[in-house]
Amino acid sequence: MMKKTALIMAGGRGERFWPKSRKSLPKQFLSLTDDGRTMIQLTVERIRLLVEMEDIYVSTNQAYKELVAGQLPGLPPENILCEPMGRNTAPCIGMCAMYMAKKYGDALMMVLPSDHLIKYHKMYINALNDACGIAEKGNNLVTIGITPDYPETGYGYIKFRPEETEGNAYAVDRFVEKPDLETAKEYLETEEYLWNSGMFIWKVSTILDNFQKLLPAMYDGLEQIREAIGTQKQEMILEKVFPELESVSIDYGIMEKAQNIYILPGVFGWDDVGSWLAVERIQKSNESGNVVTGNIITIHSKNNIIQGGKKLIAAVGLHDLIIVDTEDATLICDKGNAADIKMVLENLKICNREEYL
Amino acid sequence: MMKKTALIMAGGRGERFWPKSRKSLPKQFLSLTDDGRTMIQLTVERIRLLVEMEDIYVSTNQAYKELVAGQLPGLPPENILCEPMGRNTAPCIGMCAMYMAKKYGDALMMVLPSDHLIKYHKMYINALNDACGIAEKGNNLVTIGITPDYPETGYGYIKFRPEETEGNAYAVDRFVEKPDLETAKEYLETEEYLWNSGMFIWKVSTILDNFQKLLPAMYDGLEQIREAIGTQKQEMILEKVFPELESVSIDYGIMEKAQNIYILPGVFGWDDVGSWLAVERIQKSNESGNVVTGNIITIHSKNNIIQGGKKLIAAVGLHDLIIVDTEDATLICDKGNAADIKMVLENLKICNREEYL
Numbered sequence: 001m002m003k004k005t006a007l008i009m010a011g012g013r014g015e016r017f018w019p020k021s022r023k024s025l026p027k028q029f030l031s032l033t034d035d036g037r038t039m040i041q042l043t044v045e046r047i048r049l050l051v052e053m054e055d056i057y058v059s060t061n062q063a064y065k066e067l068v069a070g071q072l073p074g075l076p077p078e079n080i081l082c083e084p085m086g087r088n089t090a091p092c093i094g095m096c097a098m099y100m101a102k103k104y105g106d107a108l109m110m111v112l113p114s115d116h117l118i119k120y121h122k123m124y125i126n127a128l129n130d131a132c133g134i135a136e137k138g139n140n141l142v143t144i145g146i147t148p149d150y151p152e153t154g155y156g157y158i159k160f161r162p163e164e165t166e167g168n169a170y171a172v173d174r175f176v177e178k179p180d181l182e183t184a185k186e187y188l189e190t191e192e193y194l195w196n197s198g199m200f201i202w203k204v205s206t207i208l209d210n211f212q213k214l215l216p217a218m219y220d221g222l223e224q225i226r227e228a229i230g231t232q233k234q235e236m237i238l239e240k241v242f243p244e245l246e247s248v249s250i251d252y253g254i255m256e257k258a259q260n261i262y263i264l265p266g267v268f269g270w271d272d273v274g275s276w277l278a279v280e281r282i283q284k285s286n287e288s289g290n291v292v293t294g295n296i297i298t299i300h301s302k303n304n305i306i307q308g309g310k311k312l313i314a315a316v317g318l319h320d321l322i323i324v325d326t327e328d329a330t331l332i333c334d335k336g337n338a339a340d341i342k343m344v345l346e347n348l349k350i351c352n353r354e355e356y357l
Numbered sequence: 358m359m360k361k362t363a364l365i366m367a368g369g370r371g372e373r374f375w376p377k378s379r380k381s382l383p384k385q386f387l388s389l390t391d392d393g394r395t396m397i398q399l400t401v402e403r404i405r406l407l408v409e410m411e412d413i414y415v416s417t418n419q420a421y422k423e424l425v426a427g428q429l430p431g432l433p434p435e436n437i438l439c440e441p442m443g444r445n446t447a448p449c450i451g452m453c454a455m456y457m458a459k460k461y462g463d464a465l466m467m468v469l470p471s472d473h474l475i476k477y478h479k480m481y482i483n484a485l486n487d488a489c490g491i492a493e494k495g496n497n498l499v500t501i502g503i504t505p506d507y508p509e510t511g512y513g514y515i516k517f518r519p520e521e522t523e524g525n526a527y528a529v530d531r532f533v534e535k536p537d538l539e540t541a542k543e544y545l546e547t548e549e550y551l552w553n554s555g556m557f558i559w560k561v562s563t564i565l566d567n568f569q570k571l572l573p574a575m576y577d578g579l580e581q582i583r584e585a586i587g588t589q590k591q592e593m594i595l596e597k598v599f600p601e602l603e604s605v606s607i608d609y610g611i612m613e614k615a616q617n618i619y620i621l622p623g624v625f626g627w628d629d630v631g632s633w634l635a636v637e638r639i640q641k642s643n644e645s646g647n648v649v650t651g652n653i654i655t656i657h658s659k660n661n662i663i664q665g666g667k668k669l670i671a672a673v674g675l676h677d678l679i680i681v682d683t684e685d686a687t688l689i690c691d692k693g694n695a696a697d698i699k700m701v702l703e704n705l706k707i708c709n710r711e712e713y714l
Contacts, residue, residue, distance in 0.1 A: 019671070299700045312686040312713055314376070314701040317694025321675075329669040330682065332689060337674025343656045344671040356669055 002136055002203065003107045006051045007096050009198075010040055010060040010068060010114035011086055015345050016275045016338075019329035020307065023357050028114040029067050032273055034283050038071055039273070040114045047112060049125045055107075057081055057099070058114070059092050084242045090253040091245035093200075094211050094218060098226040100204045108132045109207065111200040111250075117282055119269025131201035131264050134169050138260065139209065142169060142201040145194025145263040146270045151184030154274060156196035156251065159187075160263050172261035175251050194263060197270060200250065207254070214257050221245050275338050276322045279305050290315075294325070305335075329356055359493055359560065360464045363408045364453050366555075367397055367417040367425060367471040368443055372702050373632045373695075376686035377664065380714050385471040386424050389630055391640050395428055396630070397471045404469060406482045412464075414438055414456070415471070416449050441599045447610040448602040450557075451568050451575060455583040457561045465489045466564065468557040468607075474639055476626025488558040488621050491526050495617065496566065499526060499558040502551025502620040503627045508541030511631060513553035513608065516544075517620050529618035532608050551620060554627060557607065567615050575610075578602050632695050633679045636662050647672075651682070662692075686713055 014027040021027045028040045037045070044056060057079045058068050068080050081096050093111060100107055110128060118124045131142040145158050157176045164171035175196065179187060187193035211219040221241045228237035246253070255261060271281060285291045290298050294308025301318040308325040315323065322338060324331040333341060348356050371384040378384045385397045394402070401413060414436045415425050425437050438453050450468060457464055467485055475481045488499040502515050514533045521528035532553065536544060544550035568576040578598045585594035603610070612618060628638060642648045647655050651665025658675040665682040672680065679695060681688040690698060705713050 019669075297701055297704050299697050299704070300694055312376075312710075314686065314688045314690070314698075316688065316697050316701060317691030318678075318689060319691075321689070323689060325687065329671065330687065331671045331673065332675060332678070332680060333671070334674030334676075337657055340656050340673050341671075344654055344673060347654050347656070353669075 001108075001132065003055065003104055004051050004110065004132060005055040005057065005100055005104070005107045005204075006047045006110045006112055007093070007100075008040065008043055008047070008056065008058045008112050008114045009089065009092070010058050010064065011083060011092065012115060013086075014115065015342055018341055018345055019326045019331050019356070020324055024063070025067070026064070026115075027273070029064070029071060032279060032282065033117070039117070040068070041071055042117065043112060043114050044072055044075070046118055046121055046124060047110070047128075049121065050128055051110070054079070057096060059083065059096050061086055084239050087242065087245055088247045089250040090211075090215060090248045091218060091222075091242065093207070093250050094215075094222045094245075095225055095242070097204050097207050097211070098222050099229060101208060102226055102229050104204065106203055106205045108135060109202055109204050111198075113198045113272075115273065116197070117269075117271040117273055119271070121268075123268035124266070127264055127266050127268060128199075128201065130168050134167050134262055134264070135201045135203055135206070137166075139206045140166065140202070141206060141210065141255065141258055141261045143172070143255070143261065143263050144197045144199040144201075144266040146197050146266050148184075148188055148193070148195050151179075151181060151188050152195065153178055153181055153184050155272075157184075157187050157193045158196050158263050159193050162192060166262050167264075169262035169264040172255075172263050175256045194265060196251065197266060197272075199266075200255075210254050210258050215246070215248070215253050218245050218248075218253075276305055276307075276324065276333070276341075277335060277338050279307070303335075358465075358489065360412065360461055361408050361467065361489060362412040362414065362457055362461070362464045362561075363404045363467045363469055364450065364457075365397065365400055365404070365413065365415045365469050365471045366446065366449070367415050367421065368440060368449065369472060370443075371472065372699055375698055375702055376683045376688050376713070377681055381420070382424070383421070383472075384630070386421070386428060389636060389639065390474070396474070397425070398428055399474065400469060400471050401429055401432070403475055403478055403481060404467070404485075406478065407485055408467070411436070414453060416440065416453050418443055441596050444599065444602055445604045446607040447568075447572060447605045448575060448579075448599065450564070450607050451572075451579045451602075452582055452599070454561050454564050454568070455579050456586060458565060459583055459586050461561065463560055463562045465492055466559055466561050468555075470555045470629075472630065473554070474626075474628040474630055476628070478625075481623070481625040484621055484623050484625060485556075485558065487525050491524050491619055491621070492558045492560055492563070494523075496563045497523070497559070498563060498567065498612065498615055498618045500529070500612070500618065500620050501554045501556040501558075501623040503554050503623050505541075505545055505550070505552050508536075508538055508545050509552065510535055510538050510541050512629075514541075514544050514550045515553050515620050516550050519549060523619050524621075526619035526621040529612075529620050532613045551622060553608065554623060554629075556623075557612075564611070567611050571614050572603065572605070572610050575602050575605075633662055633664075633681065633690070633698075634692060634695050636664070660692075 010028050017027050031038045059081045062082045135142045159173040160170035228234045283291045289303040292306045295312045296306050297314045299316045301315040304321045306323045320335045322333045367385050374384050388395050416438045419439045492499045516530040517527035581598050585591045640648045646660035649663045652669045654671045656673045658672040661678045663680045677692045679690045
């Protein structure tokens with residue numbers, strides 16, 4: 001089999017874990033599980049079962065380069081690929097594919113989010129291995145789909161054709177955007193839709209062929225970058241070309257238009273850890289249903305998520321709250337209002353209180 | 358009229374304002390109103406309308422001497438009377454009466470709590486002036502009673518005889534302990550009970566006569582202290598005699614047994630500021646019913662009491678909570694569970710976490 005590489009996407013700036021996540025410390029660099037390791041550390045550890053450390057790449061932006069290097073000391077420094085600026089996923093993936101083309105000629109490339117959790121590692125590895133097999137055969141683009149438990153409106157969906165298979169995978173009919181609740185319910189009833197996990201598996205040559213065909217202007221820019229790699233002009237060309245690339249997602253720019261796409265159902269306990277509410281799923285609660293970290297006293301309190309540190313937090317008579325204490329900011333939020341945390345951030349932006357963002 | 362003096366009782370160690378109040382900083386030294394002045398500062402400011410600064414005394418214990426001196430810079434240092442240890446109110450009041458007897462021979466003595474609020478200062482002063490008149494005439498012990506609005510079970514009550522008056526005051530029938538709710542309701546229906554405000558007015562000579570008659574052993578000890586005042590032995594005698602005095606309240610030791618007690622109804626907007634819930638009565642709330650101090654953002658939140666400082670507190674979807682943030686501890690408490698704050702303190706005591714008490 002062809003050499004396997006992994007590209008871990010770590011440029012995100014999620015706000016849903018405020019105040020623990022900040023512009024300067026997004027979710028992928030936080031520890032949200034019991035064991036103290038950060039999301040990106042867990043991601044690397046998982047994929048190490050399938051990919052050599054020297055073939056793991058992390059794509060991030062310049063601001064997080066030190067964080068990546070600090071949290072992943074075993075990663076070769078040259079494998080941290082920095083975008084000069086955030087331009088959505090297509091330019092980023094394209095640029096990394098060019099790096100890999102230059103280094104390996106061709107290789108299997110697994111694109112993986114840096115901030116999701118997987119419960120069953122062996123099944124995860126088996127699924128990726130299967131996906132690699134399908135990607136290597138012909139010019140297939142493979143994605144991992146998650147069987148929906150409920151009509152989530154926060155994810156993209158992928159429609160597949162149940163009768164058209166390739167190994168354990170199904171041919172993709174189309175990628176669809178986040179649906180409204182009614183539509184999501186219809187999707188579930190058809191049994192022909194899976195959640196889009198953001199994991200993609202393909203050969204470097206296959207994805208670059210698709211860039212050339214579907215995003216030709218971007219491909220030209222990426223070619224210029226490729227030529228400059230390893231030369232003295234590398235930085236200069238990157239700074240000049242990258243900002244001019246179209247800001248478009250890989251889903252919209254490639255996957256919604258490409259041929260030969262297959263989806264492999266992932267049944268390995270996937271969790272995107274999308275908000276503070278997820279902490280209840282991924283950490284153990286005590287007999288009162290409280291999930292607590294830090295220096296906490298709870299009295300007559302049930303089903304709360306409390307994330308503190310050294311400072312004492314006394315919770316008295318509380319139910320169904322999210323409490324997150326950090327050095328300079330404390331969030332106290334009803335679980336039913338978790339989506340309103342973004343209003344706090346909007347408020348802070350309007351008031352130019354950058355220090356809290 | 359005889360010289361008027363005030364004894365402000367400031368030895369209390371209230372726990373109901375934890376975590377803002379601590380053993381090292383009890384309620385009387387906190388600012389709980391909008392204007393930033395502490396409870397004891399407000400108390401002194403009020404009584405200054407009737408009593409010269411040099412005739413105002415503050416009784417406290419050694420641990421708070423510096424706090425008193427710091428918060429009341431205009432008070433003569435020798436007017437801070439320190440108990441070697443807390444022995445309830447009777448020994449403390451008796452000792453202070455002895456100091457006053459030595460200094461003035463006789464005087465009118467107003468005993469006042471240091472941690473209550475009064476809304477109408479002129480009516481308050483008029484009431485105390487009336488009380489002084491009644492105390493000066495004969496050997497009367499006068500107390501201020503508050504007309505109950507509702508059957509509070511956290512206060513002592515005083516039964517009076519409506520037909521037996523002395524100026525604006527009524528003869529006291531008896532002092533009663535904190536009642537249960539049923540009994541408190543009955544008290545209100547009789548219209549013959551007032552709340553015990555803890556304010557007492559008498560001549561130094563009258564109260565000492567009562568000590569001699571009703572607490573003769575304590576009186577002997579107080580006499581020894583009196584003789585030592587101003588001598589080299591003062592400290593030594595105080596340290597030796599005071600701890601041996603019976604630990605009993607002035608209510609139980611004297612008022613429940615004495616003759617010639619009168620109660621004057623106080624109608625000056627009294628508030629004992631008994632718990633965090635009182636903050637809603639004494640501070641202005643915003644249009645959402647939130648009473649906030651500090652660096653606070655509220656989103657979809659109503660009727661909360663939030664006391665912060667420099668640290669940002671974001672409240673999202675919260676209703677009827679008490680949130681108090683301090684340097685090393687944060688309380689988050691449902692208003693309906695305010696009485697359970699003491700359980701936090703019990704927990705801290707059991708775990709020997711003295712630093713938070």
